[in-house]
Structure formats: structure tokens, C-alpha cells
Amino acid sequence: MSEIRPRRSVLAMPGSNARALEKARTLPADVILIDLEDGTAPGAKEAARAQVAAAVAARGFGRREVVVRINSPETEDGEADLEALGPAAPDAILVPKVRTSDALIAVGSRLRRLGAPAATRVWAMIETPMAVVNAAEIAGAARDVDGRLAALVIGPNDLLKAARIPPPGRAALTHWLMTVLAAARAYEIEAIDGVFTDLNDATGFEAECAQGRALGFDGKMLIHPSQIGPANTAFGPDAATVTGARRMLDVFEAPENRDRGVVAVDGKMVERLHVESARRILALANAIERLGG
Structure with a gap:
């Protein structure tokens, strides 16, 4: 059995927020997900990129796994993200809006050329109908030498919007979620459930964690430290x-x-x-x- 890393709680935070990055060093999340894409304003991306690369390279997050979500690798910001983060060597790079495995293999190949260690893996955001349709093909990047793929992460809000499913809509996505989960298990990689955005609904969050665990997900992407404890409880063995x-x-x-x-x-x-x-x-x-x- 390969080494198992807990990924019960994947806490997302904007790369532009220096205080949040500092606080992350003490939070009980299994994974710190630093966001350079949607969580960072367009005008703040350059400064955030430098700040995140320095923070990752400093290795001050203890045993927490550090993952950085880059901008689309097809953009100038995405390429600049890779150039800055390759040498910094985070535990993983999260690629947004993946539609086929080609994007992941291209990122893995670019990381290799930038000198990133083999231990720096790639995660994929599944947030479009095309990604769900191609889930098995995307997960297959885990078998490519340049794929580096270690996890699929659900983007539920993007999926609901693209599918034209009215809120709350979670139940309508069950088949899509299981399609992604089956692809992840077929290629022996992790599957992370997506965010729950209503911070005032603790009961609803706990229920969604329980459902995600019952479906077979390994953990949940979070948007606030208050969600860490319930996620750790739900996705960890009692x-x-x-x-x-x-x-x-x-x-x-x-x-x-x-x-x-x-x-x-x-x-x-x-x-x-x-x-x-x-x-x-x-x-x-x-x-x-x-x-x-």
C-alpha cells in the first residue's frame, strides 16, 4: 500500500492575503489550497504570485499539504504561475477548468522542464460538463509519466451553472459526482468534494459532508476555517x-x-x-x- 495522506479538509484561501497565509500555518486543515485564480483579483495576481511562491518555498506549513491553484495554463498568468511555482515545489498544482487530459500532461511536462521535483503532483478541477463526460480520460493522466495526476476536485457551483440546475441542486448532481468518483477510483487517485458556500448553515454543511463521505469522497474543499473541524470529523474514521x-x-x-x-x-x-x-x-x-x- 502506498503512503496515505489525509485530505479530509482542503481549505482554500486567496494567495493575495498575507495574513491568511500566515494563519494557515496553524490551522488543523490537512491541505492548504492557495488560490491564484478566482480567489485573487486580476490586479493583484502578480504580487500574489510572488508572495505565494516565497511562502511555499519557505516550507513553513508543517505537515500540511500545500496545493496552489494556478490560473488557466493557457493564459499568460497561468504560465507565469508555473514559472514561479515550479522551483518553489508545492505538494501539488491544481489546474482549473480541465476538460481533457492534454492540459494536465502539458502542465506536468512544463513542471519537469522548470525543474520541479517529481514529488510535486498535479490536481484537476472538474467544473464543466465536458470534464464530467471526459472524467475517465482525465483520470487516465495519472498513468502518464508527465501527468503527475493525484486528485480530482469537484467544482459544484460551476457544474450547477453550466447544467442550468436551479439551487440548491446538489441532489441533481449525484450521478455526475459518482461518475467523477468512479474515474478517480479506476485510476487509484483521490476525489475531493466541492465547496459548501453558506457559512450560516452549519447543519447543512455537516449534512453535505456526511453525504460526500457516504458517496466515497476522500475530503472536502472548504472556504472558511470554521468548516475544518466538521470536515475532519466526517471524512476521518471514527x-x-x-x-x-x-x-x-x-x-x-x-x-x-x-x-x-x-x-x-x-x-x-x-x-x-x-x-x-x-x-x-x-x-x-x-x-x-x-x-x-
Whole structure:
């Protein structure tokens, strides 16, 4: 099993906000997503780019994963973002409005030429109907040497607008969400659910987190620090789940069960195929513990 990194909470913040970047160093988010695209005004992009590159290069975010959303790589701002961030080596570059895998492979190739380390991965925003239609092809970039793809991130508001679905509209997107999730799982990459924008509706946010977790997403993109705690709770294994996973492994690893495909665990018949899931739960729990909970 490859190393597991918790991505329960992906907190977005504008790259132009120096105070927010400083505060991010202390927040309990698994991922800090610094936004140079929609979250940064056109007139502030140049200064924000330099500020973000310096902050990323300084490596002051501890165990938090640092991802930077660039402007479209087809624009001058997008190219300048890559030139500044390649040497700074964030954990990942988030590419907006991806429609095909070609854009991801082009970004990965550009990062290589800029000298970015192989550890700098690429994430893809899925925020157009074309991206949903091409989800499997986009996820396939994970298998290309220059693809570097590690995660698909849902852009629900853009999808709702493009589909002409009136608000709130979340339920109408379920099939689209599962299409993206299936593509991510087919190529063994992460899938991150999109933002919930009503900061006054804590109950609604928790319900959407629960739904996202039930659908199979690994975490959620957030717009405010107040959303971190509920997201971490929803997308992390609870104590009972961890205990059950550990119990399952103990039973299967007992000498008398090592060659059996099905065993009884606390009165329930469990197949060996569930062992890998149990190992992943424990690995995720251990990774979360290393982050500080």
C-alpha cells in the first residue's frame, strides 16, 4: 500500500492575503489550497504570485499539504504561475477548468522542464460538463509519466451553472459526482468534494459532508476555517471504525485463519477482500494521528 495522506479538509484561501497565509500555518486543515485564480483579483495576481511562491518555498506549513491553484495554463498568468511555482515545489498544482487530459500532461511536462521535483503532483478541477463526460480520460493522466495526476476536485457551483440546475441542486448532481468518483477510483487517485458556500448553515454543511463521505469522497474543499473541524470529523474514521478494522485484521491474521477466505468476526461473516479496506482505515488513522488529530 502506498503512503496515505489525509485530505479530509482542503481549505482554500486567496494567495493575495498575507495574513491568511500566515494563519494557515496553524490551522488543523490537512491541505492548504492557495488560490491564484478566482480567489485573487486580476490586479493583484502578480504580487500574489510572488508572495505565494516565497511562502511555499519557505516550507513553513508543517505537515500540511500545500496545493496552489494556478490560473488557466493557457493564459499568460497561468504560465507565469508555473514559472514561479515550479522551483518553489508545492505538494501539488491544481489546474482549473480541465476538460481533457492534454492540459494536465502539458502542465506536468512544463513542471519537469522548470525543474520541479517529481514529488510535486498535479490536481484537476472538474467544473464543466465536458470534464464530467471526459472524467475517465482525465483520470487516465495519472498513468502518464508527465501527468503527475493525484486528485480530482469537484467544482459544484460551476457544474450547477453550466447544467442550468436551479439551487440548491446538489441532489441533481449525484450521478455526475459518482461518475467523477468512479474515474478517480479506476485510476487509484483521490476525489475531493466541492465547496459548501453558506457559512450560516452549519447543519447543512455537516449534512453535505456526511453525504460526500457516504458517496466515497476522500475530503472536502472548504472556504472558511470554521468548516475544518466538521470536515475532519466526517471524512476521518471514527473510533468505532478503527476498532472494527483492527479487530478484523487480528482475526484474519490469527494462525488458524491465515489461509481462509471467509471468517466470522464478532458474529458476522467477513470476506478476505475486506482486509485491504481495514488496512487502509488503520493507515489513514495513523496518518491523521501523526498530523495531530
